Amino acid sequence: MTSASQRQRRIANLRGRIAGPQDAYERCRAFPCKNRTTADRGEGLNRLYCRKHIEFYRRHGSYVKASYGAGELRPYRLRALGWLKAHGHELVVRSAVESVQRLYRSAGAPIAANRLTGLSPGDRANAAWAQLRKANVEPLEVVAAWLAVDLRIRDDLQPDRHEEYRQVQAAKLIHRMAGGMHKRWELERPDGKMALTEFHKHPVSRGRVLRVLGCQLQAACGELCIA
Template sequence: MTNWAKKRERKIEVKARAAEPSHMFRHCRVIGCNKPARAGTEDGLDTYFCRTHSDHYSRHGSPYKRSYTAKELTPYRKTAMAWLEANAADKWVINAVERVETLYRAAGPHVEAFRLRGLSPEARAKAAWARLRRAAVDPRRVVVAALAVEMVIRDDPQAETKTEFKRVQAAKLIHKMSSGTHKRWESGIGVTELHVYPRSRGRVLRHIGTDLYGACELLVHHSTLLPVRARQSDSDETAGMEG
């Protein structure tokens, strides 16, 4: 059986299972939500969350905590960049920047944003790194994303400190830096423009976040920019990290 035939059969099977509600999953796991989990409806296989909280979890890395806004993150990003510039000779800074450059080189060929359809989440994540490389984005800006997220979580009185949330928050910054595909051409009827932006959600963000924290983990652990409490929190969660 060909690969595409297997994928088609798998898609049909999953669709059939999703359309068959299970009465075992009557409640969303988020406290205060009275909706059933998606597996308890005809709308999916998620046994933990309703559609609303499942989508929120996919986009933000938490079923209830929202993403930090650009206004909230900007002061931390500026502080982190100033610190990186002042500590450019630090071995952990050099290590993190070189690892990000390695991510650029290992990302493979550049793929236009409108050609991502059908690619796996991992391949889409690599495409994001390739777009950063093509745009010549300073690797330090990528490192800053991880440091800024660590700092804003440190100062948040209602912080979500789970590793996945950190990764997704940092990945959203990276995803925004990588932008999309922008083309402009002239024809007989005038100027035509094309702007395509990849969707910032799901497993793609998890892959980008994993790559980023893999590159910056030593800097995050040893950085004097972060207090001992923040570094210890990150170390305590290492056992629960996803691959």
């Protein structure tokens, strides 16, 4: 186990690297952004991008290309689902569906969206799979989500072909499919009348959890491809 003194040395080293001179570009590499990089500002170690584009990358899997919208992906999901149903007898399709089923089974108990804060990316990914299972999302629809992103990227005139972008886009899509927590209850007001109260909470779709989900989905479905 790491001792307290070792942790303190690592923290001191990190602070020194942040505060010290950096071999960094002065401006963010995302054209036409004119912000200074986090390394140049002494706010981080990234020598290529500013804080704004680092946060953009955490949400979308790319420093410059935004995520595909649900409506944009819907026709591709329908096309992929139709193809999967027509080829459901093929070994590669059955293998992908079974892999998603294993992810469902190994995910553990669902965790409410308001209890995810502080959990590791792996635990949050398991919570997403458990929520998909709880929401009765068919594994075939999850496989279709991966294929839909692949089809959309192939049709994109200005695509981002990095694996990370593909993984994050698929993860964001199944995150939406899993839904969130929705509760309604009645409370008595001071005047004696009942008032309906609602609480809606969705998991935050950003950061390492998207990479974990995307990698797991790619491992399950990566051999599938619609010609």
